[in-house]
Structure formats: structure tokens, C-alpha cells
Amino acid sequence: MNKNTLLPLLALTQTAVFAGEVPVVEQPKEDWFKFSVDARARIEQRNVGGGPNSENSWAGTFRIRPGFYLGKAEGFAGFVETEHTLAFIDDYQVGTPQSANFSPYEANNTAIGDPENNELNQLYGQYKGHGALARVGRQRLIYDNAAFIGNVGWRQNEQTLDAAHLMYGNDDFTLKYAYSNRVNRIFGTDAQDAVKALEGDAHLLNGAYNFGEHSLHGYVYLMDFAEQQFARASNNTYGGFFDFGLNGGKLHTEFAYQTEAGEQDDYESVYYHVFYGSEVNSISYNFGVERLGESFVTPLATVHAFNGFADVFINDRLGLTATGAQWNGLTDFYASVGTKIPGGIALKGFAHGMWDDEMDQFYGFELDAVAVKSFAEDFKAIAKYAYYFADGGSDFARFNEDVAQFSVELNYSF
Numbered sequence: 001m002n003k004n005t006l007l008p009l010l011a012l013t014q015t016a017v018f019a020g021e022v023p024v025v026e027q028p029k030e031d032w033f034k035f036s037v038d039a040r041a042r043i044e045q046r047n048v049g050g051g052p053n054s055e056n057s058w059a060g061t062f063r064i065r066p067g068f069y070l071g072k073a074e075g076f077a078g079f080v081e082t083e084h085t086l087a088f089i090d091d092y093q094v095g096t097p098q099s100a101n102f103s104p105y106e107a108n109n110t111a112i113g114d115p116e117n118n119e120l121n122q123l124y125g126q127y128k129g130h131g132a133l134a135r136v137g138r139q140r141l142i143y144d145n146a147a148f149i150g151n152v153g154w155r156q157n158e159q160t161l162d163a164a165h166l167m168y169g170n171d172d173f174t175l176k177y178a179y180s181n182r183v184n185r186i187f188g189t190d191a192q193d194a195v196k197a198l199e200g201d202a203h204l205l206n207g208a209y210n211f212g213e214h215s216l217h218g219y220v221y222l223m224d225f226a227e228q229q230f231a232r233a234s235n236n237t238y239g240g241f242f243d244f245g246l247n248g249g250k251l252h253t254e255f256a257y258q259t260e261a262g263e264q265d266d267y268e269s270v271y272y273h274v275f276y277g278s279e280v281n282s283i284s285y286n287f288g289v290e291r292l293g294e295s296f297v298t299p300l301a302t303v304h305a306f307n308g309f310a311d312v313f314i315n316d317r318l319g320l321t322a323t324g325a326q327w328n329g330l331t332d333f334y335a336s337v338g339t340k341i342p343g344g345i346a347l348k349g350f351a352h353g354m355w356d357d358e359m360d361q362f363y364g365f366e367l368d369a370v371a372v373k374s375f376a377e378d379f380k381a382i383a384k385y386a387y388y389f390a391d392g393g394s395d396f397a398r399f400n401e402d403v404a405q406f407s408v409e410l411n412y413s414f
Contacts, residue, residue: 027073036067036081040156042409043089046110049390049402057110060089063156065121074129083121085114085156085188094187101190114156117188122160133167141165141178142302143206147273148221148237148256150302155186159300161202172211178204183225183300194320198233198299200225200262213245223299224262232319233299234261239271249278252288258296269293269329284348287335292317293357294329307332308352308366309386310403327396329357346372356394363399364390380411 027034041062048054063085071077087104094102094115103116124137141161143149152159163180183198185191203222208215218240225233239256256271275288290306292298297319307313307330316327331354338348348370354363366388373381388403 027069027071027077032070032072034069036065036069036414038065038067038411038413039063040409040411042114042156042407044112044114044405044407046092046112046405047403048110054401055106055109057092057106057112058089059087059092059112059114061085061087061114061156063114065158067122071126076125076127078125079122080120081122083117083119083157085117087114087116095195097193101192102187103190113186115188115191117157117190119157119184119189121158131168131170133165135165136163138162138184139165141180141204143176143204143219144208144217144241146302146305148219148239148298149204149206149300150305152186152302152304154302154304157186157188159186159302160184161300163202172209174208176204176206178202180204198225200234202300213250215243217241217243219256221300222261225299232264232297232321234264235259235297235299235319236261241273246276247278249276251276258293267295269296271296275334282339284338285336289331289333291331291357292329294327296329307354308350308388309368309370309384310366310388310405312364312366312388312399312403313354315398321398328361330363331355331357331359344373354399361394362391363394364388364392378412378414381409382411383408 042060044059045057047056063083065081065083067079067081069077069079090104091106091109092112093105093107093109094113095111120138122138122140124135124139126133126135138160140151140158141149141163142151150159161178161180162182162184163178165176165178167174167176169175180202181199183202185195185197187195201224205220206217207219208217221235221237223233223235235258237256237258239254241252241254243250243252252273252275254273258269258271260267270293271291273288273290275286277284277286298317299319301317303314303317304311307317313330315321321327333353334350336348336350338346340346350368352366354365355361356363366386368384368386370382370384375381384407386403386405390400390402392400394400
């Protein structure tokens with residue numbers, strides 16, 4: 001295992017492979033066009049113990065994204081990609097209430113967030129050259145480790161933005177800015193109420209400076225989605241982080257400050273994330289703590305990559321719950337260990353301990369495991385298991401139920 005390749009991955013709580021693969025369209029250098037296909041078949045089981053909407057769910061879904069790129073790596077180019085998801089096992093619901101217009105909808109079953117859907121996933125034109133990129137249209141945006149801006153790659157329907165995106169960079173410096181007036185979320189084109197597409201103004205500014213094995217990052221994210229039924233998604237966030245090499249590994253220190261935006265009630269909240277990752281004798285390890293203060297939200301994040309695969313806190317972190325403004329935040333102490341075993345199988349295990357932001361209430365702990373096997377450059381299998389052990393003493397009923405989740409999938413892309 002090449003340590004120089006591994007260490008950048010250790011900077012994430014979960015890698016892109018473990019949290020949801022990010023498909024990349026290789027831009028042709030010789031021909032003027034390129035076809036692309038990204039396909040995934042998955043069987044997923046999820047159960048939430050007790051309470052309403054807790055019957056065991058099984059979802060079998062297949063998603064395919066055909067695309068066409070016209071142009072070369074430098075100069076003017078365009079890309080179009082559609083996305084199609086169908087359920088061949090439909091013993092689940094995507095979410096409640098039924099008025100959200102989801103399909104499948106099996107009442108009282110545990111929610112699994114993969115609706116059947118057909119949509120235009122990406123459609124953009126761009127110019128690239130001299131270290132700069134200008135892109136306009138529907139597109140995938142991922143900033144840093146996707147803790148604030150991501151594509152939700154784990155779910156079958158990808159999150160994209162209708163945006164104008166500008167980027168300039170070289171080996172040491174990168175600056176990105178995007179303006180978006182629509183966020184196309186994972187719930188599909190027919191979704192209604194709080195889970196439909198977010199419409200409003202989002203200004204996303206992100207910069208990074210690298211020096212040796214160290215890097216300094218900063219960001220400003222201003223989002224106003226005040227017209228939504230649940231306006232918890234609106235926020236103004238200012239933050240940054242410093243990654244630096246330490247004893248052959250990487251230490252990440254991040255801090256962010258957030259206030260209300262749009263028509264929300266006033267609030268102030270802080271976020272921090274500190275972790276260290278390294279490798280010893282081909283065994284990687286990572287440990288850290290992530291804290292979201294009361295009312296802190298990350299509505300455009302790839303949330304599945306954080307706070308456990310069981311996704312117990314996902315709706316609060318996204319700002320989708322009606323009581324989101326009153327939740328007591330989250331402090332997540334976690335550790336992971338990973339290696340490769342004979343047969344080329346990558347294994348990784350995670351442990352989380354969850355408290356509120358002031359550590360007055362213990363929510364529970366979670367154990368996760370994932371295995372990844374690549375059969376060829378473009379063909380990969382992933383199996384994941386998660387179990388959240390609720391303490392049962394929280395003020396919030398949604399944190400007081402055990403959650404079990406298992407999935408196995410095949411991924412193919414070219």
C-alpha cells in the first residue's frame with residue numbers, strides 16, 4: 001500500500017469509496033467527444049427499533065447515469081448527463097409524509113432515501129485554460145471533504161446545483177466561487193414540501209493555500225432558502241481549517257461560525273472538527289472529534305460521510321426537521337482502523353460515541369464496518385454494516401431508537 005497515496009484519504013472520517021463513490025468524467029485529450037456511464041445496483045436493509053415508521057425495510061435499487069462530453073480538456077466544452085433510478089425491491093418508503101410524493105411508499109416502514117426517479121443530472125458549458133475554469137449550468141460541486149458542500153454520493157440520486165462556478169488554481173493556491181439559485185436534492189423531481197429542491201440564493205466561496213505537506217483553507221457560505229416550508233436550511237457560515245503533516249500523518253483542525261439567514265429567528269452557533277490520521281505497518285488509523293453547536297446545519301453536505309453510516313442525525317444536520325432549531329447539537333468522538341487483506345479487499349471499521357453539544361446528554365454509540373473489492377479498474381463491490389446503540393435518555397425521541405443498516409452493491413463506470 002503506497003503511503004503517499006493513502007495519507008490524503010486519512011484526512012476524511014470516511015473516504016469517498018466508503019461514503020459514496022464520486023464519479024469522474026475523464027475529459028478527452030485527443031477526440032472531441034466521450035460517452036460515459038456510471039451504474040450502481042444496491043440491496044439495502046434498514047430497521048429502526050420501536051415507534052412509528054419502524055418496520056423493517058428492504059430496498060433493491062438500480063441507478064444508471066449515461067453522459068456525453070463534447071470538447072477537449074482545454075478550451076470550450078459541454079457535458080450532459082441524465083440519471084435514472086428504479087426499485088426492483090420496493091418494500092420500503094423514502095420518507096414521510098406521503099404528501100411528499102415519494103415512490104415507493106410502504107406505510108410504516110423505515111425510510112431509505114432512494115426514490116424512483118428520472119431527471120437531468122448535469123448539463124453545463126465550460127471554458128478551461130490557463131489554470132482557470134468557468135462553468136455554467138447544472139453541475140456536481142464538492143468542496144474540501146464535503147462536510148459543507150457535497151454531492152451526497154452515497155444515495156442513488158445525486159445532489160447537483162444549478163450554478164455558475166468559477167475556479168482558479170495552481171500547485172499552491174486554489175480559489176473557488178459559485179452562485180447557485182437551485183439545489184437539486186436526492187429526493188427526486190417529484191418531491192414536495194421540505195424535501196423538494198431548494199430554491200434561493202447561495203454564494204459559496206472557498207480557498208486553499210498549500211505549502212509543503214501543510215495546507216490552509218478558508219470558506220464563506222451564504223445561503224438563503226427562506227421560501228421553503230422548513231427554512232432551517234438557510235444559514236451564513238464562516239470558517240476554515242489547517243491541515244499539517246505530523247509524525248508521518250496528518251492533523252486536521254477546523255472551526256466555523258454560523259448565524260441565521262433569510263427569515264429565520266436569530267441564532268449563533270459554532271462548529272469544530274479535529275482529527276489525526278496516519279499509517280503503521282499498512283494499517284491506517286484515524287481518531288478525532290466533531291462538534292456541531294445547537295442549531296448548526298450543513299444543508300448541502302454529504303452528511304452520510306460523517307457521524308456514522310446509520311444516519312441517525314442526518315435530518316438535523318441537514319435542517320430538515322421541524323424541530324431542528326431546538327436540537328441540542330452533536331459531539332461525535334470517533335476512531336477508525338483500516339487495512340487490506342489477501343484478495344485485494346479493503347476493510348475499515350469505525351466507532352462513534354455521540355453526545356449533545358455541551359456533553360450533558362449521551363445519545364448513544366455506533367459501530368460501522370465497510371469492505372471494498374475492486375475487480376477491475378471500473379468495477380467495484382462495496383458492503384457496509386452499521387448499528388447505532390441508543391442510550392434512550394435523550395430529550396429527542398428520534399435519537400432514542402436503535403438503528404441497524406446493511407447494504408451490498410456493485411458499481412461500474414467508464
